[in-house]
């Protein structure tokens with residue numbers, strides 16, 4: 001199923017402050033199951049299918065790319081999907097575009113308080129959900145589990161492993177970078193740009209891999225998850241105009257903003273060949289950014 005619907009993934013060369021970089025356009029892997037989510041869901045759905053499930057349940061915030069990707073994949077399989085959404089107050093509001101899209105693809109929502117949502121990995125909460133929604137395959141928040149890491153190892157091809165020294169990606173829950181780290185060769189360095197504030201992600205990724213050739217920085221998180229600064233938005237607009245590669249402000253925009261600062265500070269050696277993973281997520285792009293069609297002349 002997944003291999004049959006995957007589009008070819010271009011490697012696009014760009015220059016940032018005179019530095020050559022290659023962008024791996026995972027955003028083009030599939031029009032709805034965008035970017036890294038395609039790889040994270042692949043083995044989860046295949047395992048669920050092999051075990052005879054026809055219903056999936058997962059967790060996410062109101063702007064979660066994982067929620068829409070799961071809803072779409074479930075629809076492709078002809079399954080039901082349930083989204084446990086953070087924020088009880090949302091139950092009484094009009095749905096935002098992300099949730100609207102997911103609902104359109106048949107996802108049923110349960111809105112829970114932030115406090116309840118925090119228990120999303122606890123056995124007691126999961127057991128209750130299994131009772132409320134019997135015969136349901138549960139995927140954790142952001143889809144990050146062993147099967148997701150297995151899928152994300154497939155992001156890097158043999159050519160990528162031989163051609164690049166530094167591989168950059170945006171980090172949310174850490175599943176994607178864990179897959180890249182597991183696939184990487186010892187001489188390669190995997191550099192993660194966190195979309196969230198704090199160093200807890202480094203500890204979480206340490207639980208997922210025993211390798212040491214990686215690093216995650218939160219220096220460019222712009223204050224925290226889904227927060228933006230005028231500098232970030234200005235950077236994204238200018239980047240999109242110059243390179244014709246769409247970004248969004250939660251993940252890929254921050255990665256490129258950070259990388260651009262690091263290049264300006266001279267943090268990479270001259271000969272190092274750099275690969276950026278464009279993890280997609282463009283369904284969430286509408287917030288605070290102009291319509292791309294209007295900015296592209």
Ligand SMILES: *Cc1c(COP(=O)(O)O)cnc(C)c1O
Pocket residue numbers: 035036065066142144170171172173174175176177251252279280281282
């Ligand atoms: C979900 C997402 C990420 C984060 O992936 P993790 O595996 O949770 O670290 C990065 N970029 C985009 C565009 C995403 O949608």
